[in-house]
Amino acid sequence: MEALQAEIDADPDLRQQLQIHLSNSRSQNTGSVLIAGSTISRSQISLGPITVNNTRSGRLVLVLAGALILSLLALLVYGGVRVISSGGAPGGTVPGGTGAPSATVGRAGGAGTTVGQRLWAFPFEAGNAQLAFADGVVYIASDIVEYEDRPHLYAVNAATGQMAWSTALNGSILSTPVVSDGTVYIRSSDLQLGLDGRLYAIDAGSGRTLWDLPAPGFSFAGLTVGSGTVYAGSFTMHDGLREDFLFAFDAATGQVRWRFPVDEGVQEPVVSAGTVYFRVVSGSVYAIDITTRQQRWAFQTSSDSPVPPLVVAGGLVYAHATDGLHYLDAATGTPKAKFPVGSDGLSNSLSEHAGTIYTAVSGGSGYSSTLYAVDGRSGQQRWKLRTDRAVRSTMVPSDKAVYFSSGNDGPSVLHAVNPSSGRQLWTATLDGGFWRSAPVVSEEVVFVCAGEKSGKSTLIALKAR
Structure with missing residues (x-):
């Protein structure tokens, strides 16, 4: 009673x-x-x-x-039985396994809803994969398994897991597709021969190729779209001489509008408030005025290793480097703050949500990681979480959870942690190893890829809350 x-x-x-x-x-x-x-x-x-x-x-x-x-x-x-966890509140940890994981059940989502429960799985062939989500559709850019293979772009219904369409591409795809105004933009590269790649515009509804044009140079980095323009960088080699550029392509036709020369390969650009921001391999951060195509400022960071793309939010540019996380004024490039993280390992994760910066740094062995949540204005640490597995994807924050995948040898694991405290909410062990693609999140579902070197991959939809 x-x-x-x-x-x-x-x-x-x-x-x-x-x-x-x-x-x-x-x-x-x-x-x-x-x-x-x-x-x-x-x-x-x-x-x-x-x-x-x-x-x-x-x-x-x-x-x-x-x-x-x-x-x-x-x-x-x-209307059903309410199950109360031992801690007195809904929430819990999902034990690993290849079947549907179990977790603490709460009322949200209806009786019997399981946090981390597998809703559906979509198998496909890929040597690697990158994800994008827009308008109820998950887009998968699948890279090749063997050199003679062709990569594909898949469109999968987010509610049912059924494929809407697929389109065969050429080259190798290591960057994330971008969806803008009903069009999916994606870039391929011929990394084995070091030749120029291709830039594609594909109709998001039908999979029909709108245009397909050569993209100078090859690149591991992604692209971005803003104000009718596709921005992408390059690493180009002609007669033994490197020629690197930031390119601006017309989004409707694929024609080159302009290009900006730099001294190193260009990483993924970011567009904000009439300016395109990007970093090059040597660590320099550039801000280019979109209208005048002139350099507004440049800032040198100490980075000679792979780092995550820039983040621009709240009038600041966040740049992860080996000497720390830099806070730069977006208008002038003036340093505003610096958080001392990154000296003991590499990072492939930098993201922002609701005034908090989230990043992860791998240990020296590469088999563990430390996650940080840092105030977006002051640079003060809010929480820190150490994992015994390497964080392999970008941390994807939302109001309810921060999602990321980790893996060493064996199956990969999807994590959900509290964005305010770093407390782990639940985990789910996935079939197969890890891909470095970041999860994508809708209102109630998180989508993640797992795969094997043999090329057997799976897009998995899990109940987020």
Whole structure:
């Protein structure tokens, strides 16, 4: 009875519905539950069809029967059983496994909904894969397994896991597709021969190729789209001489609008407030005015190793380097703050959400990582989380959780941690090893890829909350 009362007190909706049902009795309710036809005499107690002796044991039977009736009524009103975790609140950790994982069940999503539960899986062939999500569709850019293979772009219905269409491409794809105004833009490169790649514009609804043109140079980095322009960098070699550029392509035709020369290979650009920001391999950060095509400023970081793309938010440019996480004024390039992270290992993750910067740094062995949440204005650490597995993807933050995948040898693991505290909410062990692609998240579902070197890969949809 005490547990039931506590449950009723903790849930105003349940308490209100109970009151409504009890008030509908045919007898007038004066603060007690009345049963029509009830009588009490010196020797007997009658409640409708039930009659017991008016003794201590008889009254105890009535109390137990009343408790049972009230419990059944609560279950009917509630619409299901509410399972309370040992910590007293919904949430928990999903044990690993190749089948559907189990976790603590809460009311959100309906009775029986399991956090981290596998909703569907879509198998495909790929040596690697990158994901994008837009308008209820998950797009998979699958890289080749063997050199003679052709990569593909898949469109998968996010609700059902059914393929809408697929399009064969050429070359090798290591960058993430970008969806803008009903078009998917993606770039391929011929990394084995060091030749020019191709830039594609594909109709997001049908998979039809709108245009397909040579893209000078090859690149591991992604592209970005803004104001009718596709921005992408290059690493080009002609006659033994390197010629690197930031290119601006017309989004409607694929024609080169302009290019900006730099001294090193260009990493993924970011467009914000009329400026395109990018970093080169040597560590220099550039800001180029989109209208005048002139350099606004440049800032040198100490980075001679792979680092995650820049993040631009709230008037600041965030640049991860081996000497720390730099906060630069987006208008002038002036340093504003610096967080000392990155000196003991490499990072492939930098993201921002609601004024917090999230990053991960691998240990010296590459088989562990430390995750940081840092204030986006002051550069002060909010929390730190160490994992015994290397973080292999970009951390993807949302209001409810921060998602990322990790893996060493064996199956990869998808993690969900609390964005405010870093406390682990749940994990799910995936089939196969890891790909470095970041998860993508919709309102209630998180999508992630796992695969093997043999080329057998799977896009997996999991219940996010």
